[in-house]
Amino acid sequence: MxxxxxxxxxxxxxxxxxxxxxxxxxxxPVNLMSYVTRVFQEYFGLPRQEAEARMREVHEKGRSxxxxxxxxxxxxxxxxxxxxxxxxTLERADA
Amino acid sequence: MRAFAARDGAAVAAxxxxxxxxxxxxxxxxxxxxxGESFGxxxxxxxxxxxxxxxxxxxxxxxxxxxxxxxxxxxLRLLPNAAPREREVADEFRRLTEExxxxxxxxxxxxxxxELSQDSDEWVVPADHVMxxxxxxTDVRLVIASRLGLESDADAEALHADIARAGEAMESDxxxxxxxxxxxxxxxxxxxxxxxxxxxxxxVSLGGQG
Numbered sequence: 001m002x003x004x005x006x007x008x009x010x011x012x013x014x015x016x017x018x019x020x021x022x023x024x025x026x027x028x029p030v031n032l033m034s035y036v037t038r039v040f041q042e043y044f045g046l047p048r049q050e051a052e053a054r055m056r057e058v059h060e061k062g063r064s065x066x067x068x069x070x071x072x073x074x075x076x077x078x079x080x081x082x083x084x085x086x087x088x089t090l091e092r093a094d095a
Numbered sequence: 096m097r098a099f100a101a102r103d104g105a106a107v108a109a110x111x112x113x114x115x116x117x118x119x120x121x122x123x124x125x126x127x128x129x130x131g132e133s134f135g136x137x138x139x140x141x142x143x144x145x146x147x148x149x150x151x152x153x154x155x156x157x158x159x160x161x162x163x164x165x166x167x168x169x170x171l172r173l174l175p176n177a178a179p180r181e182r183e184v185a186d187e188f189r190r191l192t193e194e195x196x197x198x199x200x201x202x203x204x205x206x207x208x209x210e211l212s213q214d215s216d217e218w219v220v221p222a223d224h225v226m227x228x229x230x231x232x233t234d235v236r237l238v239i240a241s242r243l244g245l246e247s248d249a250d251a252e253a254l255h256a257d258i259a260r261a262g263e264a265m266e267s268d269x270x271x272x273x274x275x276x277x278x279x280x281x282x283x284x285x286x287x288x289x290x291x292x293x294x295x296x297x298x299v300s301l302g303g304q305g
Contacts, residue, residue: 029240029245029246029247029248029250029251030233030236030237030240030245031233032290032293032294032297034294034297034298035229035233035293035294035297038226038229038297039226042226071184075177075188075191075192078177078188079177079188079192079195079196082173082174082175082177082192082196083196083199083200083230084226084230084233085173085230085233085234085237087172087175088175088177089175089176089177089178089179090177090178090184090188091178091180091181
């Protein structure tokens with residue numbers, strides 16, 4: 001069995017196992033669309049159009065998944081969102 | 096009141112003394128809600144008194160207890176539940192982050208309060224403080240919104256209808272029918288003013304912030 005064949009499927013499985021949590025940002029009637037867009041740009045480093053698309057998803061669908069990864073990483077992101085005054089939660093990716 | 100606009104690399108708004116006083120007061124109230132010391136009290140610059148020291152060390156007693164979810168819905172909106180479906184995850188998150196979050200929010204509110212307490216009609220926000228100031232304005236608006244029961248877009252529309260009705264009644268010197276709580280109108284107008292200020296602040300384009 002070649003090294004590459006052995007590693008690739010393993011790597012993708014490991015990635016899934018290592019990223020079982022997501023950061024969800026929820027809609028609320030207080031946060032401004034312009035502000036939420038800037039938070040997504042500033043904190044997640046998203047280009048403006050992408051940040052706007054995520055903001056619209058939050059606004060229209062009620063929520064958007066902004067990041068996935070370990071529980072510890074998601075805790076950092078959720079804390080940052082709370083710091084900005086956005087309503088965010090962490091949940092299991094398969095929930 | 097004049098909205099924020101760019102000038103010399105900073106965002107600058109104009110507020111008269113009454114406007115600054117009203118906003119500074121609600122900013123200080125939110126600071127108290129977060130458990131901060133009263134804004135305006137002198138920071139400890141000398142050696143603490145024995146009582147102060149005991150107070151400072153009280154956290155040692157509290158280390159064992161994880162902070163509980165706030166009962167006040169306004170405070171809960173500032174320090175939200177991070178995992179409503181998983182109590183253990185939410186508690187752990189609160190234990191790890193709540194103190195930091197409170198400190199961050201309090202520091203931003205205090206700075207904003209100090210800026211509003213200057214004897215100047217101009218409110219100057221340097222480029223690197225645009226987002227912290229916008230975040231502090233968000234916290235104040237979240238608290239007012241909670242007090243006004245704004246939980247959905249429909250609630251916000253109902254508030255605006257009430258404010259408009261109160262305004263029309265005032266112009267024609269009549270009482271609005273059905274009656275509207277004057278406190279709701281007053282808080283609602285303050286909320287709208289802060290929303291308008293925040294919108295202008297976030298929209299100001301200072302070099303490199305796209």
